[in-house]
Amino acid sequence: TRLGEDWIFLVLLGITMALVSWTMDYASAKSLQGSGIPELKTILRGVVLKEYLTLKAFIAKVIGLTAALGSGMPVGKEGPFVHIASICAAVLSRFMSFFSGVYQNPYCYTDILTVGCAVGVGCCFGTPLGGVLFSIEVTSTYFAVRNYWRGYFAATFSAFIFRVLSVFNKDAVTITALFRTNFRMDFPFDLQELPAFAIIGIFCGFLGAFFVYLNRQVVLFMRRPNAMTRFLTKHRLLFPAVVTLIIATLTFPPGFGQFMAGELMPRECINSLFDNFTWTKISGSPPPVGLGRSAAWLHPNVSVFVILVLFFLMKFWMSAVATTMPIPSGAFMPVFILGAAFGRLVGEIMATLFPHGIVFDGILYRIIPGGYAVIGAAALTGAVTHTVSTAVICFELTGQISHILPMMVAVILANMVAQGLQPSLYDSIIQVKK
């Protein structure tokens, strides 16, 4: 079933869903909005947030997240999943404390929450290792190696079950990566391409810092007391409804959406950005075999570059605004898509600059723009969250490790730039909420 065949239905559905999700949240507790990672970081530092890790919050968050994801907004599930997993961990430990005194130990509680975070990230994408490392980087300053082991254990089994379920569900034939890529392995990239990878890293650093800045400015603007924000505070349902309406209208596929691959779902979007084609070289009909959903990026009258740039610019502010809405929403996935689009753009530019590929040892190797997209995704998410383990998440998501070294270099460069300019997205949210 394709998204957006009928735009009235789409917009109405989106608004309904956003409202359901927002209402659910508001009904149970205000603190359930947003990602959940900043709150968990605060809890792990010793601040007590009341009613944040209860069964009631769990139910509200699950329904709210489902509705928010269903609304088609550019929001992710990683952050809320961390919250949900932590609630599970906290509730389980409270339940276990009837049987064993170990679970009443306050240290144990912290350990359990840390592991909960790891499981949340790990099972969200089926990336156990990246999940553990990401949760450690995001939530801790010092941590115990025993929690690394526990997180590794728990996240492996959760990812395992997640992927086995998808096999039973006939989504996949066997346990494979979520966004499996298929780049050539014998010569994944040439050393001469390294400067391009470094440029992706540095630019992603600036873009990531700007994303955090934009996100904070939107929140601060909505807080400033003036006629409009007073009106919006009075009619709380309006803000998400208006945002949803605008975004849904703009991405409406037969309208403006056709110039920004609006018909693609987030998952299709990533899969097509990571594909093995060089879009600038596809011309005429029929399209090559196996192009599949990537065809959405090709417009008969508009250049691929224009579409990629439009997609990036529009999705950039949409993601920054959507993640400020009072609904359960993670920023990881939208930023990941943005990074992939940016990387792809650089890759396509490189493929145009070197139309015949790069010569090495007398053999001509063509540029793989998909590889650039993977590197861009890792670098931008790394810059926004101030972590380096996004590279690990990328390997696990794509199932290919051939770009490991350039990707790590790009992530490090992105982090160096972003950390110098802005706090991480999570720290920014903590500062604003104080």
Next chain:
Amino acid sequence: TRLGEDWIFLVLLGITMALVSWTMDYASAKSLQGSGIPELKTILRGVVLKEYLTLKAFIAKVIGLTAALGSGMPVGKEGPFVHIASICAAVLSRFMSFFSGVYQNPYCYTDILTVGCAVGVGCCFGTPLGGVLFSIEVTSTYFAVRNYWRGYFAATFSAFIFRVLSVFNKDAVTITALFRTNFRMDFPFDLQELPAFAIIGIFCGFLGAFFVYLNRQVVLFMRRPNAMTRFLTKHRLLFPAVVTLIIATLTFPPGFGQFMAGELMPRECINSLFDNFTWTKISGSPPPVGLGRSAAWLHPNVSVFVILVLFFLMKFWMSAVATTMPIPSGAFMPVFILGAAFGRLVGEIMATLFPHGIVFDGILYRIIPGGYAVIGAAALTGAVTHTVSTAVICFELTGQISHILPMMVAVILANMVAQGLQPSLYDSIIQVKK
């Protein structure tokens, strides 16, 4: 140039090298024997080991390690590399302290040594990520996330330079993994193979614990005061010389070595164990194209199973004994090879049990014994060192991440068994040296 064309030359060379290396060590400091990881763990816990991190120790260790590796003994370079990198870090920080007061801070010293460990492991195999995680798991109980970032940074650049140098050296066409595998990616394994992977994990747990036990018994035996050990203590050169002589004679390719793939260097050994063939199905001549050095495992009159079992048994005691010799020697690589051989054995047995492969959805997928070898290598090294990051090292070494979930399950199972039975190899050495 093939190793072991002339066995007299080989044995003489081996003895000479072992003697050189041993003498070098003895001349500079007794503490330079062995791996280096246990000593570093002790230092990071706050014990001061005098003259352990000096330039003199650096020179002695480098020459000693080169000689030890050249002797053809089953010893690795990972442990000594950690020591060498830590010396570099310590000496560099002492040098930098002339310019900046930050480096005189004792906390900074610990940080620098932690990063030194990470770089040592990372650049040894070109596995930055696994190197960081391995060094954290092995040396720390609690650690700062900032050291994770620093280690990641330093290890990435060292691995990068290491791999770029091999490109300039024309060893590789571009930056690739050290032991690159080429398994099929569309269907790496079937869910029905999971019990076999779990069995590898559990058995590797027992084998790893037994390896640690055997290694300690050899050390304790050599310490017990009796006529033989008194004699050996008097003539210190004798012990390594005798061990080298026995091992070199046994692995001598045209002799007994032909039944245990004696002609393969450690690197060729790993590459052939990870190859894409099913050895039990290769019969008659000529051998298939691309078999290469794997031919050493095929004997015209002896079954592959016998050769694999013999190889495993012989190398098992050889590695346990060789790593007790007073020369710079790591145990990681020998254990890695042992694990790969064990995994391959299970894989070949599976391929014999299911000669036509496993049916899924009407398509017949054959068993890949090389995948079992990778899992075995990760599980056994994990069991011996009590770490789970060996799985990460394996991904980076092979450049393929398709077996991630079964590998992580196997490593966890191996750790559960091994941690219940014996301390880790490094803790065992610390206990014995006390």
